[in-house]
Amino acid sequence: MPELPEVETVRRSAEQKIVGRRVTAASVRHPGILDGVSAAALEALFVGNTVTSIGRRGKYLIFRFETGEELLLHLRMTGQLIAFDDAFAGDRHCHLVVSFERGGFFYRDVRRFGRFCVAGTGGKTEEGFKKLGYEPMDREFTVCYVKEGLADRRCPVKARILDQCFIAGIGNIYADEILFRAGIHPLRRCDELTGRQIQRLKKACETVLLEAIEHRGTTFRDFRDGYGETGGHQEHLAVFHRAGEPCLLCGTAIEETKCAGRTTSFCPKCQKR
Ligand SMILES: [Zn+2]
Secondary structure (H helix, E strand, O other): OOOHHHHHHHHHHHHHHHOOOEEEEEEEOOHHHEOOOOHHHHHHHHOOOEEEEEEEEOOEEEEEEOOOOEEEEEOOOOEEEEEEOOOOOOOOOEEEEEEEOOOEEEEEEOOOOOEEEEOOOOOHHHHHHHOOOEOOOOOOOOHHHHHHHHOOOOOEHHHHHOOOOOEOOOOHHHHHHHHHHHOOOOOOEHHHOOHHHHHHHHHHHHHHHHHHHHOOOOOOOOOOOOOOOOOOHHHHOOOOOOOOOEOOOOOOEOEEEEEOOEEEEEOOOOOOO
16 A cells, blocks of 8 residues: 555656646546545546646645645555556556646556545545644654654554554554664554653654655555656565565564554564563
8 A cells, every 4th residue: 555655756756747737638437436526526627727736645645726626635555646648548447537738647546445535525535634643754743742642552553653643644564664763563552662762763754754755665566656667665675574584683584463453574683572
């Protein structure tokens, strides 16, 4: 599933191809990708309109139109937003095509869990969007904020940092990478973390995500940027998907466990319980 670095990579690449160009045609091929808006209404929103910017909050993309409307997109598992220059023939997984005078972009989604939602129309997508916590690059994401968010909670720290209402943008890959960087065991209880560990956790959230953005996200299978290219951060992962391989710091074999229903990788020596 695309996490903050992948969605930011899509945002940056899509922005260059989409912003400032007038839409000449739009076609929804599968209304299952829409939440709280009809295919006709979404097509009408696009045609004749121009996207003036593409923003991002957590794992959501925000298309802002010159007419003032905002369109939210959550890519979920396999959503891809890809710009094209010439004619686009399409495939059966392509559910929305938006055209400019020359070129355009399409939304492709093999599993069709991704959702488009016009802000103000009250879909479930928007409800999740409104509840988002701060993200690690926000000025408000302070040690104090993190400390308060962990206080009195008995759940494992990994489960907590996956909660989008607390920290927006972290999913399974980066939760494992962040906890390794901070030297904290994923099953460690939130209310048992020391002040120093909380400081390291706060810092690791920011640095790990920034490094992944720099490498243009992680591709295991489905993730593509706005040009259809894979990311490069899979070459830099320290623990995720590395069970049985030696820790990059100490050489101990990386172990796997379950946390919050998710496969969780950690180094038993660098991340003591
Ligand atoms: Zn280690």
